[in-house]
Amino acid sequence: MAAVALPSGADCLIIGGGVVGCSLAFHLARGGMRPLLLERATLGEGSTAKGAGGVRQQFSTEVNVRVSRMSRAMLRRFPDEIGATAALREIGxxxxxxxxxxxxxxxxxxxxxxxxxxxxxxxxxxxxxxxxxxxxxxxxxxxxxxxxTDGLAGPHEVTTGYAAAARRLGARIVEDCAVEAVERDAGRVISVRARGQSVAASIVVNCAGAYAAVVGAMAGVSVPVxxxxxxxxxxxxxxxxxxxxxxxxxxxxxxxxxxxxxxxxxxxxxxxxxxxxxxxxxxxxxxxxxxxxxxxxxxxxxxxxxxxxxxxxxSPDNQAIVGEAPELAGFWLCCGFSGHGFMQAPAMGHLLAERLLGGEPEIDLAPYAPQRFARGDLRPEAAVI
Ligand SMILES: Cc1cc2nc3c(=O)[nH]c(=O)nc-3n(C[C@H](O)[C@H](O)[C@H](O)COP(=O)(O)OP(=O)(O)OC[C@H]3O[C@@H](n4cnc5c(N)ncnc54)[C@H](O)[C@@H]3O)c2cc1C
Incomplete structure (x- = not known):
């Protein structure tokens, strides 16, 4: 069967369909965007499928506690909001x-x-x-x-729940579709190449998990993951x-x-x-x-x-990297979760979507900014497992 042709352009192109990319796709679609998510294999079969499903709020930095509290609240209302179970078990x-x-x-x-x-x-x-x-x-x-109120939830349930809800709201999600190149012009991202086709996008988000540095290199952006x-x-x-x-x-x-x-x-x-x-x-x-x-x-x-x-x-300080890459306008990072990406995905997808939709996220994402590495302003998270 011939591979489905990709659209010629998208409001926002997400690279990677793990729990992070799917959460972002849902939150962007809910905010009125029509994102396109490209996943090189099957949704959620990367690190997301291998995790322990732990959802904890016990971190050492205030921002991580606040992000995780937000995620926990979102997982509680997941069935009402997303229409699927999150398999949440608050076992502590x-x-x-x-x-x-x-x-x-x-x-x-x-x-x-x-x-x-x-x-x-x-x-x-x-x-x-x-x-x-x-x-x-x-x-x-x-x-x-x-x-x-810490506990466990289902990585498969949460990922597929977000993906299905995103599709219902108009997001396009394509599996078996590896991004091969990220194209740039005059310091801006302009498109990505996949299946030999070029898809124009002025916003591209790197949600490639453990492969974030590989995808970053396609764009000429150094991603320390x-x-x-x-x-x-x-x-x-x-x-x-x-x-x-x-x-x-x-x-x-x-x-x-x-x-x-x-x-x-x-x-x-x-x-x-x-x-x-x-x-x-x-x-x-x-x-x-x-x-x-x-x-x-x-x-x-x-x-x-x-x-x-x-x-x-x-990442070098065990903190997520979320923000626009300093080297390339329009190329955003949402990666480097350092082993706590499942529990942070609901909140981080929501917060980054607010930012990309032009709003002010209710939790300031500055501590996660990619610029912190060049500035030497690392914020080490001590509660890492
Ligand atoms: C053993 C283990 C236990 C863990 N336990 C927990 C836990 O208890 N709690 C917790 O919060 N976290 C846990 N984690 C971490 C958690 O699994 C990750 O932080 C989280 O899944 C990251 O999600 P992601 O969407 O960023 O990455 P992924 O799920 O890896 O998704 C990235 C996707 O990008 C795709 N991709 C890569 N390159 C390309 C390309 N060129 N084009 C298109 N697609 C591409 C990949 O195929 C992949 O599907 C654990 C991880 C492991 C390995």
Whole structure:
């Protein structure tokens, strides 16, 4: 079957159909634009499909707390607004500190979070953390924080929900359509090339996730986003004595949460260099199990059912990069979410759409501006998993 011809032009062209691009397409279409989204494979099959579905508001910078609170509220009203489920489960996030430095950081985070309106977050003693998950090893805990309105949602549900709603409002979404070039003239973006055709657009948004630097290079724009492989493993049926929140051992980055009738386990490998490799390194599982059974000794009895790997899209300060590229007028970035892009996608799609539609976003996007790298004005996010 011949590939469908692309339109000759679009109000706004979005490159990448993960959760971020689909959220942006919906919010632009709702604001009256007719965006065109080009996805080189299938919607949501990049990092979005590989995530743990975590939705937390416990960040260390005020702006990230505010963005995540906005996302959480949007996910709550997703069924009414979008007409589909977001599969939201507010099971809470329990973060564990095992060093004094981490405990001090947690206390500072809670102050920042409360200032940003997250009143329900609590700083816990080790004993209080063990009340939430009695099977945890607790003798090395220094402190913990818990937010009951954090939790999980469905990356597939949210992505396809936004895409369907965007289409209903007139957005055009084309899969199996890789952008091959971004064309510029006199310091402005003018068009992109895909399927050998040229599509004119005065606004192009790079939502290419872990491939944001590759797409940036097509436009002659340096995008400081590096891909890092992250693993997830899921156990055979396994239950704890009570339903556990998403629980994160901050020092090792080991985390777990209930997934179906088993537990989902994840952890990062800080020694692994950046790459686009998404094959499963089964030898890493041994390393993860060592940390997992230390923190949750009952896992000795668990059997692993499956595992997969996907890419984090990491910026130099672990903060998203959202704004117009300084080198090229009309070329916008919405990438570099550094492993928290699913939870930020609803709010960030909305906020960037407001900006592109000519309004003032209700949360100032300045902390995410791409210019911060040249200025050396980095805003490191400390609460990264
Ligand atoms: C193991 C793991 C666990 C995670 N857990 C969480 C979590 O609990 N909570 C959370 O918030 N986040 C989590 N994340 C991060 C989250 O998945 C990402 O931040 C988020 O999915 C980014 O969405 P995106 O739309 O920017 O990227 P993607 O989903 O990767 O979408 C980008 C799209 O761009 C397309 N593309 C690339 N190049 C081109 C091109 N040239 N032309 C057209 N299309 C192109 C790709 O095919 C892809 O579909 C996790 C990630 C991993 C890997």
């Amino acid at each position: 996030y329990l973060l564990l500190a095992t060093t004094d430095v981490e405990a001090e950081q947690f206390a500072r985070n809670v102050e920042v979070q409360r200032t940003a309106g997250l009143e329900e977050v609590r700083l816990l003693s080790p004993d209080q953390a063990l009340e939430l998950v009695p099977e945890l090893r607790g003798d090395d805990l220094r402190a913990a924080t818990f937010c009951p 590096k891909p890092y492989r992250r693993h997830i493993f899921v156990t055979e049926p396994f239950s704890l004595s009570r339903p556990a929140p998403m629980t994160v051992d901050f020092h090792t980055s080991f985390y777990f949460h209930p997934e179906g009738d088993g537990l989902l386990l994840g952890m990062s490998d800080p020694a692994e260099p950046p790459s686009f490799d998404t094959s499963v390194a089964w030898d890493f599982l041994e390393h993860l199990i060592e940390h997992a059974t230390w923190r949750l000794p009952v896992l000795e009895r668990a059997t692993i059912r499956t595992g997969w790997a996907g890419l984090y899209e990491v």
